[in-house]
Amino acid sequence: MSDAQIPQTRQTPSEETALEPGQTPATVPPVEPPSRFSGVLREIATGNAVISILAVVLALVAGGVLIAITDEGVRSASVYFFSRPADTFRAIWDSVSGAYTALFQGSIYNFSRPGFLNGIKPFTETLSFATPLIAAGLGVALAFRVGLFNIGGRGQMLIAAAIAGWVGFSFDLPWGVHLVIALAAGIAGGALWGGLVGLLKARTGAHEVIVTIMLNYVAYYLIAYMLRTPGLLQAPGSNNPKSPPMKPTAIFPDLLGPQYNLTLGFIFVIVATVFVWYLLTRSSLGFKFRAIGENPHAARVAGINVKNMYVYAMLISGGLIGLAGANQVQGSITTGFGSGIDAGIGFDAITVALLGRSKPWGVFVAGILFGAFKAGGFTMQASQGVPIDIVLVVQSLIVLFIAAPPLVRAVFRLPTPSLVPRVKPTRLSGKKAVVTK
Amino acid sequence: MTTISESPAASSAKVVLQTTVVKSWKTPIALAFFSIVSLIAFGIIGRDGTSSFRLSTDTDFFQLPVLHAPTRATAIVISIVLVLIAASSAWLVRSGRKVPIWIVAVFAVLLLITFLTWASANHTIPVPGLLIGAVGLSVPLIFGALGGVISERVGVVNVAIEGQLLAGAFVSALVASVTHVPVLGLFAAMIAGMLVSFVLAAFSIKYIVDQVIVGVVLNVLVTGLTSFLYSTVLSPNNESLNTPQRFERIDIPGLSEIPIIGPVLFRQTIIIYIMYVAVIAVWYCLFHTRWGLRLRSSGEHPQAADTVGINVNRTRFWNVSLAGAIAGLGGAYFTLGSVGGFTKEMTAGAGFIALAAVIFGRWDPIRATMAALLFGFATNLQNVLGIIGSPVPSEFMLMLPYIVTIFAVAGLVGQVRGPAASGKAYVKS
Secondary structure (H helix, E strand, O other): OOOOOEEEEOOHHHOOOOOOOOHHHHHHOOOOOOOOOHHHHHHHHHHHHHHHHHHEEEEEEHHHHHHHHHHHHHHHOOOOOOOHHHHHHHHHHHHHHHHHHHHHHOOOOOEEEOOOHHHHHHHHHHHHHHHHHHHHHHHHHHHHHHOOOOOHHHHHHHHHHHHHHHHHOOOOOOOHHHHHHHHHHHHHHHHHHHHHHHHHHHHHHOOHHHHHHHHHHHHHHHHHHHHHOOOOOOOOOOOOOOOOOOOOOOOOOEOOOOOOOOEEEEHHHHHHHHHHHHHHHHHHHHHHHHHHHHHHHHHHHOOOOOHHHHHHHHHHHHHHHHHHHHHHHHOOOOOOOOOOOOOOHHHHHHHHHHHHOOOHHHHHHHHHHHHHHHHHHHHHHHHHHOOOOOHHHHHHHHHHHHHHHHHHHHHHHOOOOHHHHOOOEEEEEEEOOOOOO | OOOOOOOOOOOOOOOOOOOOOOOOHHHHHHHHHHHHHHHHHHHHHHHEEEEEOOOOOOOOOOOOEEEEEEEEHHHHHHHHHHHHHHHHHHHHHHHHOOOOHHHHHHHHHHHHHHHHHHHHHOOEEHHHHHHHHHHHHHHHHHHHHHOOOOHHHHHOOOHHHHHHHHHHHHHHHHHHHHOOOHHHHEEEEEEEHHHHHHHHHHHHHHOOHHHHHHHHHHHHHHHHHHHHHHHHHHHHHHHOOOOOOOOOOOOOOOHHHHHOHHHHHEEEEEHHHHHHHHHHHHHHHHHHHHHHHHHHHHOHHHHHHOOOOOOOOHHHHHHHHHHHHHHHHHHHHHHHOOOOOOOOOOOOOOHHHHHHHHOOOOHHHHHHHHHHHHHHHHHHHHHHHHHHOOOHHHHHHHHHHHHHHHHHHHHHHHOOOOOOOOOOOOOOO
């Protein structure tokens, strides 16, 4: 997994101007970049932001094609395509625009509702869907930065949700204290489940990919057993494998009043993002993490205790994913949880982390984008009958396209950045290759 | 995948220039622990009654009698044997020798028999049924693991096994339903797996995207694509598009009548016979042919391979495609061999288990197959015990293979080392 850190190392020169503490200030361009208008245009056209936007556009186009070819109206109109082609195009337009309008109205702003406060409700939905995605995405991203691939989000979330839920429904504590203790317990649960992986890797050399996959199943069956066993997590007097509802004191309060679903969890996630940003870019621990992610051999030679760092990184990574798990029971589904409480977020988080290039704020934005897709996807499914699975297709295509800028450039016939004098060509080209010396 | 830098004997490297005898007490301690647990839990605490094992099916060449054994006494006797094995392994380590792997294997099998004896008190365990189901459940895992082994040996990390299985399952169901010819479904599944591999290969080799990223994303893409098409296309036309004809069981004459082995190995569908051939072929070709040597050299040291005139990226591209085709076959087993019609996300994480089998099997086709069989066996053991009424909650039985794997990876396999250049793109300079 020594290449898992690649997403954040594929930096563009524009990003590199913001120096990270680990970097030497040698990145100051020795050559004056071309200041002419065409140079600026070229810079914009080859920049990362444009690639990202175009990748989103490409993915949406591909999704549109899928929606169109599977649409009933389009298929019935295409039977007589050669006699009345306009019908087919109208049907295509209707199906695709209908779907994407619903996606927008379900995720950003609904113009059909009266007033701004009602219209903006979808966006708050987006943010509440984004909350666990960002938290778990941060956890996966942090592990990526240390060169670890944490596929164990599911298990860590389940354990965290179970512990936070257990504290949340079985204790009577004052308002505020209860919430914090349940949250802390959840984070600790996730951290332990993740830290176990780090410990096994550090002490025995067990491959973290296997161990996390295995622990996902162990956690799932453990929680499933506890949920159907009276006296453990099962709601008393019930036969369903479901826990009792949270006590009101353990539930995250609404952030914007009762008409919105956005809870305090979102604030916690912002705090977590700042924490990870600080940890990675400003702290000595984060520097060690990144050093190991870049090259564990070099880091060991430099005197960093690589094994301990693996444990710390997995502890923190698990803790962040634990925050997502606690948010599930304390913020999203407070009426009692089943064994599917993780809702696939542990796996979505990997895509979020990849899209965010394992950078804290990148993950934050990627989480909101995916949250928007999730929120809008449900509206689209309900109003247009387009299955929400299309969202998975669009999301994965976005990540694929963003990861392959040459492809996007080829599709849109953008100039290749190699024509522009680069400040640090080695950093761009030789990074992920087996360098032939 | 991660390569760990420290050599396992780094701590004992103080003894310089002498034959360092590394005495690892890990194995004897583990064996002693499990043998004592077995003695206490299954023997002394134990359960009374008679355990029965049915060894034959009705159509066997000759019938083996049903084996009856008094539960507690049998458990105690075997547990004592286990203790003796543990003691002898300790003696071996003490005298500076290694504990051979077959001792561990025998120990594991005996421990399993003790457990089965204990669990089946006053019940009958159908041994052939247990093993047949185990083989069936491991088929997709084995195909997936073979695909993973080839792909990783040539230098491309294949996290997309899940996607390849799922694509194979979807396309084979569709094609077999439309054409009513299951064999065509099989070919379609290979092509589908190959297409997924094409994307993996194109992005990781041409566009030099990180291979793990492409793999993870491809899983999501295929999951989304098949689920979407299932909801919009297959499910409304279930009769015409999603009712594939399944393969008939083929009994190999003669061989299929041998007790235990016959029904387990030689009364199966064509996919499983293909699997036998595939395992042997992949193993033989990988280690005994020029193709295999080139493949492995591209994954271990692409620069050296390039120097002797091997086109590394072309080798990688086509072998990753081959790996996808093999994994696609495993997907076809879901729809043409076992379940029938396609359902959303029907592979249910089998691709990830196959990935674990690849690493567990140390990138060796035979060992990976064994690891996959272990997973299949453990899953089916739970099914069988669930039917006869297991004394252990079913969740813990289901958990068992995963816990065993963690122990095995942490204790026995240890620091596994994949192909050196796996996961790294090769850019000729």
